[in-house]
Amino acid sequence: MSSFEELKATLKDKWLSYYEHNRSWLKEMLENTKSWVEVSDDGYRPSSHLIIGAISVLEPNLRDWLIPFCELNSEEDSIIKVLGLDFDPEKELAKRTKEASNLQNYQSDPYLEEIRQQNQN
Numbered sequence: 001m002s003s004f005e006e007l008k009a010t011l012k013d014k015w016l017s018y019y020e021h022n023r024s025w026l027k028e029m030l031e032n033t034k035s036w037v038e039v040s041d042d043g044y045r046p047s048s049h050l051i052i053g054a055i056s057v058l059e060p061n062l063r064d065w066l067i068p069f070c071e072l073n074s075e076e077d078s079i080i081k082v083l084g085l086d087f088d089p090e091k092e093l094a095k096r097t098k099e100a101s102n103l104q105n106y107q108s109d110p111y112l113e114e115i116r117q118q119n120q121n
Contacts, residue, residue, distance in 0.1 A: 007061055011083055014058045015051065016096075019089040026050075037077070043088025048076035051085050 019026060026046065030036050036044040045051070056062050062083075069079050080086045 004065055007059065007065065008084055011055055011059060011062070011085060012087075012092075015055050015085055016089055016092060018054050018058055019046075020093055023089075039086055039088055041088055041091060043091045045080075045086065045088055048080045051080055052076060055083070055085065 030046055030050075035047040035050065037047055039045050052066070056066065066079070069082060073079070077086070
């Protein structure tokens with residue numbers, strides 16, 4: 001069994017990747033069933049049941065941790081908070097896209113490229 005902190009460090013990226021690849025049907029289903037949950041950053045995330053179901057398939061080692069968590073506190077929103085997944089995935093994906101764009105703009109600036117070339121010589 002891996003340490004919980006090591007496992008937890010991988011969950012956010014796995015959940016965001018799953019959400020991003022399945023967002024078209026997820027958003028449709030969540031809208032139809034009104035299954036969005038408000039989060040502290042003034043955003044919304046899918047229901048805890050959906051997140052726990054998806055992430056437990058994406059990370060099989062999580063089941064070793066979910067059993068004791070459920071025994072201690074079976075409130076699913078608490079489990080989502082412990083797992084570090086209580087955030088708006090749309091906002092997080094937008095933030096990552098912006099960061100990637102800024103990095104790409106930084107790397108492709110011709111003036112900066114010229115300075116880099118001069119520094120290498």
